Amino acid sequence: MSTEPAPRATARLGLRERKKLATRDAIGGAAFHLAVQRGLENITVEDIAAAANVSPRTFNNYFSSKLEAISALGIDRAVRIGSAVCERPAPEPLWEAITAAVLEHYDAVQSPQGEWKEGMRRVLLSPAMRGEYLKTNAAMQRALAAAIAERAGLDPDRDMLPVVLAGAVNTAAQAAIRRWFSADPPVPLRPLVREALGQVARAFTDAARAVQPG
Amino acid sequence: MSTEPAPRATARLGLRERKKLATRDAIGGAAFHLAVQRGLENITVEDIAAAANVSPRTFNNYFSSKLEAISALGIDRAVRIGSAVCERPAPEPLWEAITAAVLEHYDAVQSPQGEWKEGMRRVLLSPAMRGEYLKTNAAMQRALAAAIAERAGLDPDRDMLPVVLAGAVNTAAQAAIRRWFSADPPVPLRPLVREALGQVARAFTDAARAVQPG
DNA sequence: CAGCAATTTTGCGTATTACGCAAGAAAGCG
DNA sequence: CGCTTTCTTGCGTAATACGCAAAATTGCTG
Numbered sequence: 001m002s003t004e005p006a007p008r009a010t011a012r013l014g015l016r017e018r019k020k021l022a023t024r025d026a027i028g029g030a031a032f033h034l035a036v037q038r039g040l041e042n043i044t045v046e047d048i049a050a051a052a053n054v055s056p057r058t059f060n061n062y063f064s065s066k067l068e069a070i071s072a073l074g075i076d077r078a079v080r081i082g083s084a085v086c087e088r089p090a091p092e093p094l095w096e097a098i099t100a101a102v103l104e105h106y107d108a109v110q111s112p113q114g115e116w117k118e119g120m121r122r123v124l125l126s127p128a129m130r131g132e133y134l135k136t137n138a139a140m141q142r143a144l145a146a147a148i149a150e151r152a153g154l155d156p157d158r159d160m161l162p163v164v165l166a167g168a169v170n171t172a173a174q175a176a177i178r179r180w181f182s183a184d185p186p187v188p189l190r191p192l193v194r195e196a197l198g199q200v201a202r203a204f205t206d207a208a209r210a211v212q213p214g
Numbered sequence: 215m216s217t218e219p220a221p222r223a224t225a226r227l228g229l230r231e232r233k234k235l236a237t238r239d240a241i242g243g244a245a246f247h248l249a250v251q252r253g254l255e256n257i258t259v260e261d262i263a264a265a266a267n268v269s270p271r272t273f274n275n276y277f278s279s280k281l282e283a284i285s286a287l288g289i290d291r292a293v294r295i296g297s298a299v300c301e302r303p304a305p306e307p308l309w310e311a312i313t314a315a316v317l318e319h320y321d322a323v324q325s326p327q328g329e330w331k332e333g334m335r336r337v338l339l340s341p342a343m344r345g346e347y348l349k350t351n352a353a354m355q356r357a358l359a360a361a362i363a364e365r366a367g368l369d370p371d372r373d374m375l376p377v378v379l380a381g382a383v384n385t386a387a388q389a390a391i392r393r394w395f396s397a398d399p400p401v402p403l404r405p406l407v408r409e410a411l412g413q414v415a416r417a418f419t420d421a422a423r424a425v426q427p428g
Numbered sequence: 429c430a431g432c433a434a435t436t437t438t439g440c441g442t443a444t445t446a447c448g449c450a451a452g453a454a455a456g457c458g
Numbered sequence: 459c460g461c462t463t464t465c466t467t468g469c470g471t472a473a474t475a476c477g478c479a480a481a482a483t484t485g486c487t488g
Contacts, residue, residue, distance in 0.1 A: 016435070016484060023436095044473070055438050060475060095425050131345025134352055152424075160385065160410070160417040165424065167381040171374065196374070201425040203374040208422035210366075210379065211309050211415040230455060230464070237465095258444070269467050274446060 024062050027052040028072030031063075035070050036119035040126055070123065071132040075139050081105045082143025086150055094151060098144070098169055099197050106173075106189050113186060121181045141170045168204065172196035238276050241266040242286030245277075249284050250333035254340055284337065285346040289353050295319045296357020300364055308365060312358070312383055313411050320387075320403050327400060335395045355384045382418065386410035 030051035034043045045066055049059040063069040081101055088097035124133060144166035149156040156162050176192040183192075244265035248257045259280055263273040277283040295315055302311035338347060358380035363370040370376050390406040397406075 014485080019484090020436085045475095046473090056474095057438055057440090057476090058436085061437075064475070066474085131349060134348035135345060138348055160382075160389070160413040161420050161424070163385050163389070164382045164414055164417045165421055167385050168374075168378045168421070171377050171381050175374070175377070199374045200378055203378045204418065204422045204425045206375050207379055207382070208418045210375070211418045228456080233455090234465080259446095260444090270445095271447090271467055271469090272465085275466075278446070280445085 023052070023054060023058075024072065025076075027054065027059060027062055028069055028076075031066065031069035032071075032073055032123075035123045036116065039119075040070075040123055040128055067129055067132045070129070071136050074133075074136040077105060078136055078140035079143050081140055082147045085144065085147035094148065095201065097151065098148070098165075099194070102169065102173060102197065103190055103193055106176075106193055109189055117181070117186070125181065137170055137174065140173070141166045144169055168200045169197065172200040175199075237266070237268060237272075238286065241268065241273060241276055242283055242290075245280065245283035246285075246287055246337075249337045250330065253333075254284075254337055254342055281343055281346045284343070285350050288347075288350040291319060292350055292354035293357050295354055296361045299358065299361035308362065309415065311365065312362070312379075313408070316383065316387060316411070317404055317407055320390075320407055323403055331395070331400070339395065351384055351388065354387070355380045358383055382414045383411065386414040389413075 027048065031043075031048045034048055034051060043066070045059050046056050048066065048069060049056045052059070059069070063072065084101035084104060085097055088101055092100070123129060141163070145156060145162040148154075148165055149159070149162040152162065154162055173193060173196065176189065176196040179196075180187065180189045180192050241262065245257075245262045248262055248265060257280070259273050260270050262280065262283060263270040266273070273283070277286065298315035298318060299311055302315055306314070337343060355377070359370060359376040362368075362379055363373070363376040366376065368376055387407060387410065390403065390410040393410075394401065394403045394406050
């Protein structure tokens, strides 16, 4: 354990830890790639390990299951979205910052089309992945809540606003993704996310009314 | 498939289906009981099957994993909470109906104390259970959202209000449960839930403000 | 740069698991 | 009572998760 204040990014990590991060990425990437390509049922831990150039045993040092490995990239991105909110310019209003941070991180996902997108859908929305998928959502929600709390200077244990807001954003993102997956003909993801966030924002107004008895 | 309008409760089901429900309950109950008593690591599918008087193979006809079986009761309760909201007196305001329905269903959980409660905590909050635990939450959220949509006469696909509201309620419930588990000395659950719901309601007012750019 | 301590990778062994398949038991219908 | 449908069970198998200890690798220190 170094006594340093733990830098944000991958900067200034011992070679050891950087390599470890790299292997994690390699395994996660291979897992996701293979799963999308061949389907969940047609890959084994052995396959993934081979594709990532590690032994099967090492695979299980990093992930405790095939499904966990597949969602590793998603988890990482979820965490990044959180810090993205923090790193938005300070004067920017909270909701704008959130919107921008979220939109930013879903731009990369616009490209997958046709066969690849269908593969993603089959993997991510498969019943077997549901547990891990929800973990990813939860990770994003936590990261968002932490970021919001920090930005708004609130105590996450006292004030429910961060968690509630994060939950709503997450809900919006999920709705957008669902729509994107089932859009026929295909449409770009970004506008769907923007639209969903807008709907959630409007829903808050109604919710505030619904919650007030008077 | 009968052509009847599918009655709500267990009433008027063929003996076959009632028995199936009973076995499901038996297995789920045994699984939960054993898990809380002995700990997740110290029970096998075989143990659970034995405790429920079925063969191990039958176990897997009902549940695809030990963890799924353990959370079966929770899932069932989640669904019941949903219908409880629907069955509240129609003139009751939405938020009151939700509060009442949720409180009602957590009354039974007040009793566990000491060793048993600690067992529950270890099982439910264990990393291994996290996926299934989130599934349970998701089930409750879906049930709530459906109920809210029905009660408010909204289309769940168009209007985000139901899902957002349901998510917030779920968040509140989870917060309450977490606090209940870690309360020392122990406190009853019900007030915690009520308090958390109140906090969420207040958070909505703030959220509505935070979301409005003007 | 050589050697040493810490960490990571790997192979092996094993208990467990999930599920296809087909035979046997039970339920419900006429 | 006999027939059909559905559920239960046993068997076999591929896959998995993880403890353990040996081997390889890393990074520091003299």
